Structures are given as C-alpha cells and as structure tokens.
Amino acid sequence: MLKYHRLIIAFSLVFLALLAISPASEFIIWAVGLLIFIFISIIAIGAASMRYQIFVSAYTQAGIADKRIALTFDDGPGEKTTAVLALLQKYGAKATFFCIGKNAEKYPLVLKQIHEQGHIIGNHSYAHQHIFNLFGSQRMAREIDKTGTIIEKLIGAKPLLFRPPHGVTNPPTARAVRRLGLQVVGWSIRTYDTVRSVNETLIRKITAKIRPGSVILLHEHMESSEVLLEGILKFVAENDYACVGVDELFKIKAYAQA
Ligand SMILES: [Zn+2]
Incomplete structure (x- = not known):
C-alpha cells in the first residue's frame, strides 16, 4: 500500500475519532481545520518531492556501501548532448538520460x-508541459x-524507467506508470543547474x-552544463567513485524485453 493510501486511512481514522469524542463543539472545528491543513501540507510536500514516496515508489538513493553513483541528465537530447557525451567518455563514466519524446524526434x-556509447535512456514525457x-x-x-515508442524505434528497446517532468508526482502519475x-x-x-550560475562554490556544495x-540530477542543455559536469567528474575520479547507469545502481531493468 502506498503512503498516500495509508495517509488517507490514518487521517480518516483521526477524523472519526475526533467526531466520536466531541461531535459538535468549537474544539472540533479547530481540530478538523488543523487536520485538513496538515493533510494538504503533507500532500503538497509529497507531490513536490519523490524522496518521500507519497504517491509513487521512486528510486532516489541506493542503499549501497561501495563508491558508485548515478549521473542523470534530463530534458535532452539536444544540441549540447554530444559535448556532454564526450566528457563522459573522457572520464570513463556512464550516465542515464531521461529524454523528452519531441526532442528525440528532433x-x-x-x-x-547516447545509446551506442553505453548510456541508459529513460522516458521523461513527450512534451514536458508545465501542466503535465x-x-x-x-x-x-x-x-x-x-x-x-519513439525511443524504441530509434534504439530498438523501450525504456522501463520514467522520470516525471519537474519531479512532481500525484495519483494520476501513479496510475499511469x-x-x-x-x-x-x-x-x-x-x-539546481537550471537556476543557479555554475562556479567553484556550487561545484563544491554539490x-x-x-x-x-x-543519484545526481543534471541537465545537458544549460550554458554551463559541461563546466558543472567536469567539476563533478573530477571529484568522482579523485575520490575513486564510479559513475554507473541507474539500472546498475538499483539493480533494475532499463528496457522492456524486445
Ligand atoms: Zn525535465
């Protein structure tokens, strides 16, 4: 059972318990109001962050002890992808690209x-609309x-891995996946490479x-994508980490059987 369902059950039970204790009073109005506020807050936080796994079970951090990590690039492919691929090749790193369908067509x-160089391709919706x-x-x-289907026609394999646009999940997302x-x-x-300017301080923070x-979220179409990536790859090399695909990191299948 998803946390979302457990939450609904838990809040319903508290609601019924409140009614049973005090069916009509000023206290009950305040208590129910507070309950609704807490419920909406949890739902909003859950929708914005997959880490809490409120609506869907999501792979966000692998519970491993060896020094392997996953670099993930969203919103491609695009004009700058080739430069990112060259950097990954230079450092012997494998990554996962969550691609937008209309960009794959373009x-x-x-x-x-991306596929030929041994990286994993995941699905990141067709048009990445703000209202998705x-x-x-x-x-x-x-x-x-x-x-x-677009990706399958191009690489001969249909991705099983999906990253929701903007990282937002809700009950329709859960049903769709x-x-x-x-x-x-x-x-x-x-x-935050789409909103922050890349410098040494940001690279150190990351x-x-x-x-x-x-699992690191990156975008390959930003002005400073290569600078940020190289900063991370240098750290990875100096600290004996290895960059692998998310399928290897979580031991999950990246593609459906052909
Ligand atoms: Zn995106």
Missing part, C-alpha cells in the same frame, strides 16, 4: 549516439507511451553531498 541521431501534472492518468500514459509497467526514478542530489548510491 535529434534522433543524438539519441542513438494536471493531466488525467490516461493522457499522461498516452504521452509517456508515445515517447517510449502502473498501467505502463514503468519504474519511477528520482534523485538524491539536486544541482560534490560535498556525494556518497555511495547518490
């Missing part, structure tokens, strides 16, 4: 290049599956958080 050769999380589960599933048989992958280290089993 840059099919780049998508193939307002869609019903059927529309979500359609968009996700459309991307899966269950229907498609996908696993959700989140992250344990957010770099690398200070790295530990065995970390």
Whole structure:
C-alpha cells in the first residue's frame, strides 16, 4: 500500500475519532481545520518531492556501501548532448538520460549516439508541459507511451524507467506508470543547474553531498552544463567513485524485453 493510501486511512481514522469524542463543539472545528491543513501540507510536500514516496515508489538513493553513483541528465537530447557525451567518455563514466519524446524526434541521431556509447535512456514525457501534472492518468500514459515508442524505434528497446517532468508526482502519475509497467526514478542530489550560475562554490556544495548510491540530477542543455559536469567528474575520479547507469545502481531493468 502506498503512503498516500495509508495517509488517507490514518487521517480518516483521526477524523472519526475526533467526531466520536466531541461531535459538535468549537474544539472540533479547530481540530478538523488543523487536520485538513496538515493533510494538504503533507500532500503538497509529497507531490513536490519523490524522496518521500507519497504517491509513487521512486528510486532516489541506493542503499549501497561501495563508491558508485548515478549521473542523470534530463530534458535532452539536444544540441549540447554530444559535448556532454564526450566528457563522459573522457572520464570513463556512464550516465542515464531521461529524454523528452519531441526532442528525440528532433535529434534522433543524438539519441542513438547516447545509446551506442553505453548510456541508459529513460522516458521523461513527450512534451514536458508545465501542466503535465494536471493531466488525467490516461493522457499522461498516452504521452509517456508515445515517447517510449519513439525511443524504441530509434534504439530498438523501450525504456522501463520514467522520470516525471519537474519531479512532481500525484495519483494520476501513479496510475499511469502502473498501467505502463514503468519504474519511477528520482534523485538524491539536486544541482539546481537550471537556476543557479555554475562556479567553484556550487561545484563544491554539490560534490560535498556525494556518497555511495547518490543519484545526481543534471541537465545537458544549460550554458554551463559541461563546466558543472567536469567539476563533478573530477571529484568522482579523485575520490575513486564510479559513475554507473541507474539500472546498475538499483539493480533494475532499463528496457522492456524486445
Ligand atoms: Zn525535465
């Protein structure tokens, strides 16, 4: 049972207990109001962070002791992906790319290049709309599956790993991934590379958080993507870490059987 369902049961029980104790009083109005406020707060936090696994079971941090981590790149493929691939090759690192379907249609050769260089390709929706999380589960599933089919046509394998746009999950997301048989992958280290300017301080802040089993969220289309990546890869090399795909890190399957 998901935490979301357990939460609903727990809050319903508390609600009924309150009614039983004091069916009509000023206390009950305040208590129910507080209960609703706490419930909505938990739901909002759960929707924004996969770490709490409120709506879906998500892979965010591997419980391992050896020094392996996963670098993950969202929102590609794009014009800058090739430069990122060259850096990964230079440092002998493997990564996971959560690709947007319409970008895969625009840059099919780049998508193939990612696969040919031994990196993992995951699904990151078709168009990455801001309102993706307002869609019903059927529309979500359609968009996700459309991307899966586009990727399958290009690399001969359909991704089983999905990262929700903006990292937001809710009950429709849970239903969509269950229907498609996908696993959700989140992250344990957010770099904020789309909003912060990259400098030595930021790289130090990010690398200070790295530990065995970390999953780092990156984007390959930013102006400073290569600077940030090289900073992380240097730390990884100097500290004897290895960068592997999320499938290897969590021992999960990246693609459906052909
Ligand atoms: Zn994204």
